[in-house]
Amino acid sequence: LPLIAVCGRPNVGKSTLFNRLTGSRRSIVGDEPGITRDRIYGEIEWQGQDARIVDTGGVVPDDEALIPAEIFRQAQVALEEADAIVMVVDGRTELASPDMELARLLLRGGKPVFLAVNKMDTDAMQVQAENFRRLGFKNVLPISAEHGTGIGDLLDEVFAMLPEPREIETPEVMLTEGDEMAEDEDGPDFSPAPGAVVKPARRLRSHGEYEAKETKVAIIGRPNVGKSTLLNALTGTSRAIVSPIAGTTRDAVDEVVERGGHNFRFVDTAGIRRKGKTKLMAEKLSVIMARKHLEAADVSLLVIDATEGVAALDANIGGYAHESGRSVVIVINKWDLMTKTGPDGMRLFDGKPPADQKVYEQQVRDNLKYLEYAPLLFISAADGKNIESVFKKVELVSRERRKRVTTGQMNKFLEKVDFQKASVPMNKRVRIYYMTQAAVAPPTFVLFTDKDVKMHFSFERFLGNQIRDNFGFIGSPIWFKIKARN
Numbered sequence: 001l002p003l004i005a006v007c008g009r010p011n012v013g014k015s016t017l018f019n020r021l022t023g024s025r026r027s028i029v030g031d032e033p034g035i036t037r038d039r040i041y042g043e044i045e046w047q048g049q050d051a052r053i054v055d056t057g058g059v060v061p062d063d064e065a066l067i068p069a070e071i072f073r074q075a076q077v078a079l080e081e082a083d084a085i086v087m088v089v090d091g092r093t094e095l096a097s098p099d100m101e102l103a104r105l106l107l108r109g110g111k112p113v114f115l116a117v118n119k120m121d122t123d124a125m126q127v128q129a130e131n132f133r134r135l136g137f138k139n140v141l142p143i144s145a146e147h148g149t150g151i152g153d154l155l156d157e158v159f160a161m162l163p164e165p166r167e168i169e170t171p172e173v174m175l176t177e178g179d180e181m182a183e184d185e186d187g188p189d190f191s192p193a194p195g196a197v198v199k200p201a202r203r204l205r206s207h208g209e210y211e212a213k214e215t216k217v218a219i220i221g222r223p224n225v226g227k228s229t230l231l232n233a234l235t236g237t238s239r240a241i242v243s244p245i246a247g248t249t250r251d252a253v254d255e256v257v258e259r260g261g262h263n264f265r266f267v268d269t270a271g272i273r274r275k276g277k278t279k280l281m282a283e284k285l286s287v288i289m290a291r292k293h294l295e296a297a298d299v300s301l302l303v304i305d306a307t308e309g310v311a312a313l314d315a316n317i318g319g320y321a322h323e324s325g326r327s328v329v330i331v332i333n334k335w336d337l338m339t340k341t342g343p344d345g346m347r348l349f350d351g352k353p354p355a356d357q358k359v360y361e362q363q364v365r366d367n368l369k370y371l372e373y374a375p376l377l378f379i380s381a382a383d384g385k386n387i388e389s390v391f392k393k394v395e396l397v398s399r400e401r402r403k404r405v406t407t408g409q410m411n412k413f414l415e416k417v418d419f420q421k422a423s424v425p426m427n428k429r430v431r432i433y434y435m436t437q438a439a440v441a442p443p444t445f446v447l448f449t450d451k452d453v454k455m456h457f458s459f460e461r462f463l464g465n466q467i468r469d470n471f472g473f474i475g476s477p478i479w480f481k482i483k484a485r486n
């Protein structure tokens, strides 16, 4: 089995981390009189992959002066035996010189190394972890061994670098470098403004350590589609707890609604109600707000005015939602106006025949191609129609985005995929060895290939759809990364 070594100076939380990683499967080796108890081994399983783990720092010399020597010895053990090394530091204290010494030794060793910045118990503290980058590690991960946060991310990174015990044979498939390709005809037709990068969602883990009891929801859309009305319907019709919670900025207020044991936190509800003075200002503001709200959310409700259909601005805002990695539910609002008819059987709203949901949905989907994974709902926020289904869908997509597929399941799936159907124009042959899910929220898959290439958009879509057909991930975008093995 591959071996992971944990190093670090005393009191940084190595043992807590070690215990958390190994659970009850930890075995103390050499814990008998006369035998130096200097290494503790355990076993760990992650996403169907097994590894051994060793705590190299079992002996803590009482004498301060001996610490550097001990550190040196630890590093040597790690570098000799391990396939990957995790160095642990205490994120709440200043860097000490033994830390730097150990880091230097480990970084020179040529093995995959990771820095776990421990005791980062809150989100705010996680930022501090960045300070430790100056130790020189490429992989810096904030964790709280005590609370169990960040552990999943750490394991994802570490396991991705371990030698794979078995390699499955997949046919050679074609990936093409995106740059060389003409834009796909079916390609997305939105063009986010320069610098339109929304930070990826904080990764949530299903490591038994974190269970989402709350979903953060952003209500986004252009002016007058009915965002405030929807917010009122969602928070007002519920007779459950509705409590405004002050957010990070002075005027950001969240409202939380509880439904069947699940909390829905509508982020920055003050922002949802904000309106611009002129039409142009209101439109610009709606984009700025959408991006801000997406950053704070897990799931977005993209509200479309049924009487107007998908406008360019809707597509633009939808594009941001898609790129942000948040889950999306498309909400077609004001459906009442599209169906209410007079004595002549024609719509009161504009005298046209009543709209058909199937036909209408197809039109919306044609205009929001890149959101093909998003469930779509018809509602009337003003009449309070179909509001319950909004809660249900949000909860569903929130669960789906945190789903995990094991590497074993992934391998079986990959064997079944008919790559001939990918029909991608080909100018580069790439072999896919295997694929693992490296993260949740959004589900992110790493393809281990023999060459470092950029995945072509349509190949990504092909693979994404195959994954969806097999595993769901309703409402969530699927992200891919390529890791070339040399």
Ligand code: GDP
Pocket: 221, 222, 223, 224, 225, 226, 227, 228, 229, 230, 272, 273, 333, 334, 335, 336, 337, 379, 380, 381, 382, 383
């Ligand atoms: P926002 O700018 O997106 O927050 O939009 P508002 O919530 O302020 O709604 C804009 C207008 O649409 C208001 O006059 C609402 O009363 C109206 N409206 C919102 N939802 C509905 C609906 O479901 N049906 C109808 N008929 N009107 C609606």
